[in-house]
Amino acid sequence: MSVFPDKVLYPPNNPIGDLVRTLVPAPFSDVLNGGLAIFSLLALASLTPVVLIWLERKVAAHFQARLGPMRVGWHGTLQPVADGIKLMFKEILKPEGADTFLFFLAPILPATASFLVLTVLPFDHHLQVTDLNAGVLFVIAASGLSIFGVLLAGWSSNNKYSLLGGIRAGAQMISFEISLALLMLLIVLLSGTASLRGIVLAQQGTILDWWIFKFPLFGLVAFILFLISSTAELNRGPFDIVEAESELTGGFTTEYSGISFAMFFFAEFVNMFVAAALATTLFLGGFLAPQMGWGMLDRLLDAVPGFVWFFAKTYGVIFIYMWFRWTFPRLRVDQLMVFEWKVLLPMHLFLLAVAGFFITMEWIPL
Amino acid sequence: MNTTSSRQNSMTPGSPQKQTPASSLPSGSYFKRIVSGFISLLRGMGLTVTYLTDPRTVVTQQYPENRATLLMTPRFRACLTMVRDETGAHCCTACGLCEKACPNGTISVLTMKDLSGRKMLGKYVYRLLQCTFCNLCVETCPFGAIVMGQNYELAAYDRDALVLTLHSEEDEPHA
Amino acid sequence: MELPAGFTYRPIQNGATDEYFLNMGPQHPSTHGVLRLVLRLDGENIIEIVPHLGYVHRGIEKMGENQTYLQNIHLTDRLDYLSAYSNNLALCLAIEEALEIGVPERGEYLRVMICELQRIQSHLLWWGVLGMDMGAVTSFLYGFKEREPITDIFEELCGARLTMNFFRPGGSAFDAPETFLPRVREVISSIRKAVDEFHTLLTHNVIFQERTKGIGVLSREKALAYGCSGAVLRGSGVDYDVRKNQPYSLYDQFDFSVPTGTTGDCFDRYLVRLEEMLQATNILEQAVRRFPGGPHRSKVKAQYKLPAGSYWSQVESARGLFGVYVVADGSAKPYRIKYRSPSFSNLQVLSELVIGHKIADLVAIIATLDLVIPDIDR
Numbered sequence: 001m002s003v004f005p006d007k008v009l010y011p012p013n014n015p016i017g018d019l020v021r022t023l024v025p026a027p028f029s030d031v032l033n034g035g036l037a038i039f040s041l042l043a044l045a046s047l048t049p050v051v052l053i054w055l056e057r058k059v060a061a062h063f064q065a066r067l068g069p070m071r072v073g074w075h076g077t078l079q080p081v082a083d084g085i086k087l088m089f090k091e092i093l094k095p096e097g098a099d100t101f102l103f104f105l106a107p108i109l110p111a112t113a114s115f116l117v118l119t120v121l122p123f124d125h126h127l128q129v130t131d132l133n134a135g136v137l138f139v140i141a142a143s144g145l146s147i148f149g150v151l152l153a154g155w156s157s158n159n160k161y162s163l164l165g166g167i168r169a170g171a172q173m174i175s176f177e178i179s180l181a182l183l184m185l186l187i188v189l190l191s192g193t194a195s196l197r198g199i200v201l202a203q204q205g206t207i208l209d210w211w212i213f214k215f216p217l218f219g220l221v222a223f224i225l226f227l228i229s230s231t232a233e234l235n236r237g238p239f240d241i242v243e244a245e246s247e248l249t250g251g252f253t254t255e256y257s258g259i260s261f262a263m264f265f266f267a268e269f270v271n272m273f274v275a276a277a278l279a280t281t282l283f284l285g286g287f288l289a290p291q292m293g294w295g296m297l298d299r300l301l302d303a304v305p306g307f308v309w310f311f312a313k314t315y316g317v318i319f320i321y322m323w324f325r326w327t328f329p330r331l332r333v334d335q336l337m338v339f340e341w342k343v344l345l346p347m348h349l350f351l352l353a354v355a356g357f358f359i360t361m362e363w364i365p366l
Numbered sequence: 367m368n369t370t371s372s373r374q375n376s377m378t379p380g381s382p383q384k385q386t387p388a389s390s391l392p393s394g395s396y397f398k399r400i401v402s403g404f405i406s407l408l409r410g411m412g413l414t415v416t417y418l419t420d421p422r423t424v425v426t427q428q429y430p431e432n433r434a435t436l437l438m439t440p441r442f443r444a445c446l447t448m449v450r451d452e453t454g455a456h457c458c459t460a461c462g463l464c465e466k467a468c469p470n471g472t473i474s475v476l477t478m479k480d481l482s483g484r485k486m487l488g489k490y491v492y493r494l495l496q497c498t499f500c501n502l503c504v505e506t507c508p509f510g511a512i513v514m515g516q517n518y519e520l521a522a523y524d525r526d527a528l529v530l531t532l533h534s535e536e537d538e539p540h541a
Numbered sequence: 542m543e544l545p546a547g548f549t550y551r552p553i554q555n556g557a558t559d560e561y562f563l564n565m566g567p568q569h570p571s572t573h574g575v576l577r578l579v580l581r582l583d584g585e586n587i588i589e590i591v592p593h594l595g596y597v598h599r600g601i602e603k604m605g606e607n608q609t610y611l612q613n614i615h616l617t618d619r620l621d622y623l624s625a626y627s628n629n630l631a632l633c634l635a636i637e638e639a640l641e642i643g644v645p646e647r648g649e650y651l652r653v654m655i656c657e658l659q660r661i662q663s664h665l666l667w668w669g670v671l672g673m674d675m676g677a678v679t680s681f682l683y684g685f686k687e688r689e690p691i692t693d694i695f696e697e698l699c700g701a702r703l704t705m706n707f708f709r710p711g712g713s714a715f716d717a718p719e720t721f722l723p724r725v726r727e728v729i730s731s732i733r734k735a736v737d738e739f740h741t742l743l744t745h746n747v748i749f750q751e752r753t754k755g756i757g758v759l760s761r762e763k764a765l766a767y768g769c770s771g772a773v774l775r776g777s778g779v780d781y782d783v784r785k786n787q788p789y790s791l792y793d794q795f796d797f798s799v800p801t802g803t804t805g806d807c808f809d810r811y812l813v814r815l816e817e818m819l820q821a822t823n824i825l826e827q828a829v830r831r832f833p834g835g836p837h838r839s840k841v842k843a844q845y846k847l848p849a850g851s852y853w854s855q856v857e858s859a860r861g862l863f864g865v866y867v868v869a870d871g872s873a874k875p876y877r878i879k880y881r882s883p884s885f886s887n888l889q890v891l892s893e894l895v896i897g898h899k900i901a902d903l904v905a906i907i908a909t910l911d912l913v914i915p916d917i918d919r
Contacts, residue, residue, distance in 0.1 A: 063414050064682035065423045160563050164585070164900070237676055238748055246571040246674045247900050327414045327742070328407065329749045330676025332901040333585055343400060403747030413741045414679060425686050441700035441715060469612035500615035500706040501699075505714060514700060 014126030037129040041118050045111075049269035053080040055315075056269075056322055063326040087265075090258035095158050098255065102156035107260040109149030110267035116142035117274045122197045124287045124306035135196040136184045139278065140177070143233075146271065147173045150235075150242065150252050153264070157255040165251025168333055169242040172232060175340040176239075179229040182348040186222055187211055187282045189355050190364060200286030206293045210285040215355065215364060222351050223283045227317070229344060230275040231324055232336070234268070238328035241336060276317035277310070284313045438516045443499040446473075446492050447515035448532045456533055458511040460487040464503035472496045473503060490532040494520060547591035548581060559583055567596045571674045571904045574914030576888075578903075585899045590892050598918040605878040610636050610845045611709070613878060617865075618704035620880055621916035623663040626655050627858035628880075629708040631865045634789060634854035636710040639847040639869065648712035648837045649791045654725065654828045655698070655707070656790075656856070657821040661732055662691040663859030664818050667911045671811070672743055674908040675752055680742055687735040694724050710845055712838025722829055729822045729829070736815055744815070753807035757894040757906035760805060767893075768886040771861025772813045773910055777805030783857035795824045807909040814911070846873050860884055860911055884916040 016036065021029045054069070054077060061068025069076025094103055120135045122128040132138050147170060154166015188194045190211060191202035203210045212219045232239040243251035250256075253264050280286055287306030291298045331339065358364050417423045427436070438444075448456045460477045471493075478488035504512055512532070522528050545562065566577040575596035581589040601620065605613045610632075617628035630652060637644065644652070669684020692702040697718055699707045707714050743749045759769070764777040774781055782799040784792040800816035802809025847869035855864040861883030870876040887910050895903045 059418065060678075062418045062421075062424070064679050065417050065686050066426045066682060067424055067428070070428060160561065237678075240676065241901070244676070244901070246676065247904050249570060323411055323415065326679045327410050328677060329672065329680075329743065329746065329752060330901070331748055332752060332899060334899065335748075335751055406745045406747045410742050410746050413738060425689065439697040439700065441698070441718075442696065443700035467611075469608050469615055498615060498704065499701065500612075500618075500704075501701075501714065502611060502615065502706070 014124075017126075034129075037119075041115065041129060045115050045118060045270050048273045049266050050080045050084070052269040052272060052318065053083065053265075055318070059319065059322045060326050063323075084262065087262040088259050092258040092260055093255070095255045097158040099156035099158070102152045103255075104260065106149045106153035106156060107256065107263035107267075109152070110146040111149075111263050111270065113142055113145035113149070114267055114270040114274050116145070117278075118270075120196055121274070121277050122200055122281065122286055123310050127287075127307055128197060131195055131197045133193070133195045133198075136188055136194045136199075139196070140181050140184065143180075143271075143274070144177060146267065147177075149264075149267070153256065154252040157252070159255050161248045161250070162252050162254045165242050165244070165248050165254070168244075168248075169235065169252060171333070172235070172239065172242060172336060175337060176229050176232040176344075179340060179344050179348055180226070180233055182345070182352060183222060183226045183229065184278075184282065186348070186352050186355050189352065189359065190215060196281050196286075200281055200288060203285040203288060205291070207285075207290045210283060210288075212283040215358070218351055218354055219283065221347075223279070225344060225347060225351070226279055226283065227320060227324075230279065231321055232340070234271055234275055234321070236268075236272070236321060237325035238330050239336060240325075240330060241333050244330060246330075272318060272321060273314065276314045276321065279317045280310060280313040284317075286310060286313075438518065441514075442516055442518070443501055443514040444518045445494060445515045445520055445530075446497065446503065446512055446532065447517075448490065448512055449510060456487075456511055457509045458487045458490065458533065459509060460485055461508070463506045463508065464512060467502045467506040469500065469502065470496045470498055472498075487533055492530045492532050494528040494530055495525060544581075545579060545591075547579070547593075548589055560588060565903075567593075571907060572914075573670065573907070573912060576907075576912065576914050576917070578891075580900070580903070582900070585901075587895045587898055587900065587903060590895055590903070592888060592891060594888075595918050597915050599915075601919045602878055602880060605875060607874065609873045610847065610875065613875065614708065615704070615706040617880070618706055619915060620882055620919060621858060621860060621863070621884065621913045622703055623666060623913055624659050624858040624860065624863070625703065625705045626659045626707060627856050627863055629706065630656060630790070631854050631856045631858075631863050632867075633708045633710050634856065635852045635865045635867050636845055636847065638854060639850070639852045639867070640710065640842075640845060642711045643839050644712050644790075645836045645839055646833045647716075647835045648839070650828055650832050651713055651717055651837055652708065652790050653792065653795070654825055654832075655695075655713075657824045657828075658691050658694060658725070658728070660859045661728075661818050661821045662688045662695075664814050665691070665732075665735075667814060667859075667908075668739060668743075671905075671908040674904045675743075675749060677743065677749075680739075683735070683738065683742065687731060690724070690728050690731065694721065694728065697721070697724075709838060710842075711840065712836070714838075716837040717832075722832060725825055725829055729825050732818060732822050736818055739815060744812070750808065752901070752905055753811060753909070755804070756807045756898060756902045757909065758804060758806045759890055759894060763890065763893060764805065767890045769861070769890060770883045770886065771857070771859070771911075772810050772817065773861065773887045773890070775799060776802035776810035776813045776909075778803055783855055783862055787855065789854070789856060795827050797821075797824050807905050810909040810911075844873050846871065847875070855881070858883060860913065860916070861887065880919060882916040882919065884910075884912045884914075888912055888917055 017033050020032050020036070023029075024032055057079065058068045058076070069079035072078040072082045094100065117139050119129040120132055120138055122131070150169040150173070151166050154162045154164075154169060157163070187199055191199045193199060193202065203214070208214065210219075212223045215222065235242040241247075243253065248254070253261055256264060287310040289298075289301040289304060289306070289309050291301055429436075448458065450456050460475050462475045465473045465475045473493075474491040475487065476489040476491065477485050480486045499514065501514060504514055520528075560581060560583050563580045563582055564577065565580055566572040567575040572578065577593040577596065579591045579593065580587055599619070601616050605616055608616065614629050614632055617632050618625040620628050636642070665684045665688040667684075669681040669688075672678075672680025672684070695705060696702050697720065699705050699715055759773065759777045761777045761779055764774050764779060769777070770781070778801050780799055780801050783789070784797075785799050797820045800813045800820065802813050847867065849869055849871040852867045852869065853864060855862055857863075862881065863883055864881035866879040866881065867875050868877040891906065891910060894906050898906070
């Protein structure tokens with residue numbers, strides 16, 4: 001932690017946790033605090049899709065010169081609730097010949113994976129369930145789990161469309177995982193720490209100290225590449241070849257209905273939130289306020305709680321994902337692979353080399 | 367990029383010309399292709415975001431809510447109706463031309479005789495179920511007794527509800 | 542292992558293979574109706590496909606034998622529902638030829654303008670659906686947004702938006718309403734602006750170009766051999782358009798060019814259609830300027846009885862050459878009526894085009910062939 005001596009080191013404790021510690025004796029307070037943390041993450045994980053589904057439908061609608069949901073609640077705000085209730089009460093169908101265990105296991109895995117990643121995200125100075133010193137590694141490992149869900153769903157459905165979708169998913173997600181890992185490595189290299197909190201703290205200062213700007217020009221390129229790779233990792237348009245409605249009808253979700261479909265749907269949106277949160281943490285200074293270097297304004301910006309900045313930036317990135325999806329046509333499966341292995345990967349390796357060079361020359365102030 | 371110029375060319379009359387593609391795949395080196403491809407994507411995003419930010423571009427209607435303001439054009443073709451004047455009288459003479467004109471057997475004109483023995487309309491059966499709204503019956507009617515109505519909400523829960531009697535003795539308003 | 546019916550290429554050897562069959566359709570998002578394709582696949586690669594037709598076969602040609610010529614016009618609406626006017630016109634031309642009925646000038650202008658409007662609205666729908674097949678859902682709504690004013694014009698003109706039943710021997714059922722010309726002028730300018738937007742959103746888009754260039758290349762010879770027509774034929778570089786080569790109605794009095802492609806791939810067919818929209822606006826512009834007064838229909842006959850003999854007429858519908866062949870026996874009903882629908886011939890090349898391509902390409906190829914299934918099945 002001595003890497004950035006002149007920077008503020010926020011205490012990792014928050015008032016609620018401290019209060020619990022003063023009220024409850026030692027071993028139980030930790031359990032209670034852990035419980036509280038998990039509960040709040042669960043609340044976040046279940047509320048995020050509700051907000052995002054509404055947002056996606058609204059944003060998509062306005063991109064398409066429509067209004068979107070307008071009936072349920074004010075401007076359709078309760079539409080996701082209505083959708084959720086509908087999905088819960090729908091019959092769950094299992095196709096004949098499907099592998100029952102895997103068929104019902106598959107929807108659980110992606111949701112689990114995205115939930116695991118949430119545990120290491122620093123939402124604010126004092127809001128983080130656990131600050132692993134290998135946080136980036138944990139993120140890569142945990143998000144890799146979601147591939148299993150998609151693959152198993154494709155395999156166990158006993159449907160050729162599902163199988164094609166599953167196989168496409170396997171190829172796509174594994175390829176882009178490499179890209180994402182390389183980009184995370186780049187930030188780890190620049191920050192000198194693999195803890196997500198450490199990465200955020202390494203970006204303290206003005207807005208120009210965020211990695212998107214601090215690593216001159218290359219930072220911006222890396223951010224754009226991160227957006228592209230994570231869009232592919234999320235299976236969202238223009239990389240939605242896994243679901244590819246016009247080709248594979250529904251891809252791996254073809255045979256799913258009711259709540260098991262909802263689980264996939266759910267995970268997709270939590271995943272989108274997680275990916276955007278990672279982009280925020282790695283490139284946009286996480287929970288730090290966008291300080292401009294003007295005394296008055298900076299103090300004003302600093303007065304806003306960190307988690308507000310975090311969510312604002314995250315939703316900004318989410319908007320970019322939606323913008324991508326509702327503008328571009330879909331890539332073909334082989335083009336996607338060519339794009340990953342012949343364009344993205346060399347660029348990422350090049351960026352990594354440049355970063356190494358910058359650090360050796362000590363051109364980046366640490 | 368050169369859409370305007372290609373349009374200018376094609377506007378000139380004369381023999382058909384070989385068309386030059388409005389834009390070709392970014393040719394040239396690997397890097398040039400990536401950059402020009404990236405720019406093409408940004409342009410597309412620029413277009414869609416103008417729609418997002420401008421609420422005036424919304425073109426859809428909120429249908430059941432705007433029923434009151436939703437007007438059909440005068441020639442709109444929906445459920446067949448019989449024209450009636452202020453006294454409620456119609457001018458159908460039960461000639462049966464519409465029945466003959468209909469391609470689907472939608473109309474049955476049942477006649478009866480009045481006290482003086484003249485043929486008159488007994489029952490005008492219109493099977494909305496079978497109607498393709500082709501307007502041929504209205505066109506053939508020499509008296510303008512029937513028109514295509516403006517009511518476009520024609521769904522019903524019961525098939526029988528879609529067999530209408532446009533005119534019958536029971537319907538006749540007692541003037 | 543036996544191959545299912547219709548497959549012709551090398552049979553599968555003793556099951557020692559990774560090939561499999563996949564049913565695409567009759568219910569599938571990108572077969573645009575109820576076309577059923579049986580794909581023989583090796584992974585994602587298509588080895589062979591066999592289209593199965595007839596899911597919306599309504600026996601329109603047989604039905605036509607029991608209906609008078611006037612009643613037959615409304616049946617032609619239901620062949621290619623996106624170019625109902627052109628279909629109406631083709632049958633009317635056959636009747637007019639047989640009975641030597643003339644059409645007043647205003648009626649002819651109305652015919653040309655309506656058919657060109659129809660061509661534009663059909664292409665707009667095609668463009669939107671193409672985008673959706675490619676995964677760009679937004680383009681679907683943009684296409685429909687531009688199409689709406691045109692269908693509004695149709696609704697005001699004849700009261701229907703899709704199955705118009707508008708043209709009659711000797712003219713049309715209705716005269717143009719007063720608002721017709723101003724609305725057409727509006728459409729002309731809005732379409733020109735829209736096509737620019739379309740270029741920005743799809744044509745120039747690098748992903749779209751990668752998806753369509755060099756995909757489904759239809760050679761000039763094959764296009765001719767299969768009897769393709771419309772943009773499919775012109776995309777392959779054959780400069781044939783019924784409006785230019787065998788002008789009907791007033792098309793010989795308008796200045797317009799017939800766009801053609803060079804390679805015959807999906808992108809060429811795409812560009813040809815977009816250019817056709819602009820050319821249609823050129824025709825409309827000239828027609829609006831010269832739109833004459835007077836009657837819109839020559840004298841109406843109570844019954845149209847074609848003298849015994851056979852009659853052929855053809856028009857360039859939005860999808861290509863639409864022909865009507867009528868065998869008349871002198872009565873009020875045709876003895877036999879046969880429709881030559883462009884989509885049927887255009888579909889036949891599909892099984893040649895897709896070989897070696899991927900499933901995603903198949904979707905792009907189907908979309909650029911612009912098939913309307915009821916037109917194929919009739």
